[in-house]
Every structure is written in structure tokens, then in C-alpha cells.
Amino acid sequence: MNWIYLGIAVIFEVAVGIAAxxxxxxxxxxxxxxxxxxxxxxxxxxxxxLLTFDVGVGYALWTSLAGVGIVIIGALFLAQKLTWKKLLGIAIVIGGVVGLNLAGTA
Incomplete structure (x- = not known):
């Protein structure tokens, strides 16, 4: 259930970025x-x-995944340019998220 809660939190954090x-x-x-x-x-x-994730890991996952989501939404729907540097950054963030998950999050 913790991943579902985190997923919902990420979706709404993406909405925060777009709305802001x-x-x-x-x-x-x-x-x-x-x-x-x-x-x-x-x-x-x-x-x-965060009831089941370590606070640092959960917060890092939340902000990282939301940041990637906002960049992707911006490229797909808001006419923002998706450069190779942004794609490289997304790949690095995803690698970090995988690393945090492998380190043990719950």
C-alpha cells in the first residue's frame, strides 16, 4: 500500500508543479x-x-519522481523542449531512485 500512497502523492505533486x-x-x-x-x-x-518508508528515502523518491513527471508532462502537453541533457538528467534520477529502492525502502 505504501507504493500506492507514494504514487498518489507523486501525481498530486506533479499537479502542484503544473498549477504553480x-x-x-x-x-x-x-x-x-x-x-x-x-x-x-x-x-x-x-x-x-512515510509510515513505511524511511523519511529520507520516501521524500527523495517523491521529489525525484515528481520532478521527472513534471518534465515529461511539460514536454508532452506544454510545448516545453525535451533536450538530450534533460533526458540524461531523467536517466540519472531514475538510476538514483532504483538505487534507493535497492538499498531498502520499506
């Missing part, structure tokens, strides 16, 4: 509300995942 980018420094009220609500939900599910 559209909130225009919290001047756009609907996107600001979406940012805050998504952030609260993401944090809630992260806290559930």
Missing part, C-alpha cells in the same frame, strides 16, 4: 487554489507513505 507554473506568482486565483489543494493532498499521501 500557471498561478502567475499566486495572482491567478483558480490556479493558486489548485496549487494549494494539490499540495495538501500530495503531502497527505506522502505522510501515509
Amino acid at each position: 507554473g500557471k498561478a502567475e506568482g499566486f495572482k491567478n486565483l483558480p490556479w493558486t487554489i489548485a496549487t494549494l489543494i494539490s499540495g495538501a493532498i500530495a503531502t497527505f499521501f506522502l505522510s501515509l507513505a
Whole structure:
């Protein structure tokens, strides 16, 4: 169940990143509300995942996977350029996530 909670937390953290980018420094009220609500939900599910993950590992997984997700969503839907350097960075992050998982997370 901890991986499900972490997955939900990552999805909502990706939503935070997208919404915050559209909130225009919290001047756009609907996107600001979406940012805050998504952030609260993401944090809630992260806290559930951290009941079984080590805090450092769980938090690192959450932020890393959400960061990769935001880059991919930006490339697919927001017309952001996906360069070879970004792809290399994604590969390094995924390698780090695998390494943390192999080190024992739960």
C-alpha cells in the first residue's frame, strides 16, 4: 500500500508543479487554489507513505519522481523542449531512485 500512497502523492505533486507554473506568482486565483489543494493532498499521501518508508528515502523518491513527471508532462502537453541533457538528467534520477529502492525502502 505504501507504493500506492507514494504514487498518489507523486501525481498530486506533479499537479502542484503544473498549477504553480500557471498561478502567475499566486495572482491567478483558480490556479493558486489548485496549487494549494494539490499540495495538501500530495503531502497527505506522502505522510501515509512515510509510515513505511524511511523519511529520507520516501521524500527523495517523491521529489525525484515528481520532478521527472513534471518534465515529461511539460514536454508532452506544454510545448516545453525535451533536450538530450534533460533526458540524461531523467536517466540519472531514475538510476538514483532504483538505487534507493535497492538499498531498502520499506
